[in-house]
Amino acid sequence: MAYNAHLGKVGIWASVLRGDDTARRPQIEEAAAELEELGYGTLWIGGSPSPDMAYRLLAATSRVTVGTSILNIWEHAAPEMAARHAQLTDEFGGRFLLGLGVSHMETRTGLALDHPLAHRPYSAMRSYLDMLDNAPRAVPPAG
Template sequence: MAYNAHLGRVGIWAAALRTEDTARRPQVEEAAAELEELGYRTLWIGGSPSPDMAHQLLAATSRATVGTSILSIWQHAAPEVAARHAQLTEEYGGRFLLGLGVSHAEAQSGHTLDHPLADRPYSAMRSYLDVLDNAPHPVPVEGRALAALGPKMLQLAAERSLGALPYLVTAAHTAEARDILGADPLLAPELKVILQRPGADRSAAYATARDYLSFYLALANYRNSLLRLGFAESDFADGGSDRLIDAVVAIGDAEAIRARVDEFFTAGADHVALQVVTPGIGTDLPREEWRTLADALPLSD
């Protein structure tokens, strides 16, 4: 799809780009503008951001695509999302990409859908897409993508969106996802990164990774996805085994990170969304790391 070229080959995924703190907003906007100047064509906002949070980054940039990765369908009503998508598209020339997801079964209380589908996430997503399709200003297929891990959701992403945004996956998952999606849909996996100097002791990086992964490894959808990839329940203990961390986190210097990103491209990814993991993730804006990666990675075709 021609639209994929607008995303570039490597983007930045960061929950810290999501903010409702007016005092912090200038720092976030300045960081977004620098990311664009460094050559990153897509900025992914983590943590179920609202379209209004995407608006902040769109206003701070002039060329970059800004994507939600992901907006939870349980927290944002589809008619309101469709209306806001239309406004942002008109104002920013199609630079907004609506990434949608069903989030986690453990966090689905208080959802905004008008039918009881909290225990049927696939059906809930289909229903949500139906509303987007039938809104006064529909969200076009090429303007939305789905957070998809399993075969059914990947197939839905291929049929009814631009493609898939898998989170916490391996290159092997990317290869399987490409087989399910087919050749044309977008495949943009997220990859966690911890930059280290050459020859540095990996123990600190493993500790940082385990501290961050412990939250995700407690969630059934990620555990099930990793089990399908051949991991065992024992790999989830204490923030993850070395084997698991090595598979889902790229640790090393810029050259090592480049090699891991290339593995995902070889497996069939169109775009890789890099998340720099630091001890202060969620609030840190790791601009030095983003600069180092920009020098090492193929940001465009």
């Protein structure tokens, strides 16, 4: 098995890292820092996290990579995501990793099932990736 120093040898995925409950955010940020101290290389945020959720974990840590396990493309416009990726990359020294997924557009966003790409997830993802490639500051394939 290949070792990727950027991700570390062991990572952890947890939907609790989303920090939806504002009252628990300090505890979640403290847990992220502790997971970093324990040697985890990557913290994967489950449950279609937003870039803001990643920001909080990045700010609470200093070395660990933070990844959106599956950021729902229907919930985050590609141009805005490209700009946010650039900001997080610059602010946190490349520790942000963008994971994308098509997910369930019709149930997650309330868009109608007759949306042009509603039943074409592959086409929807290709279009999204093209927009990330063509952004003023492109999101690299490994980013």
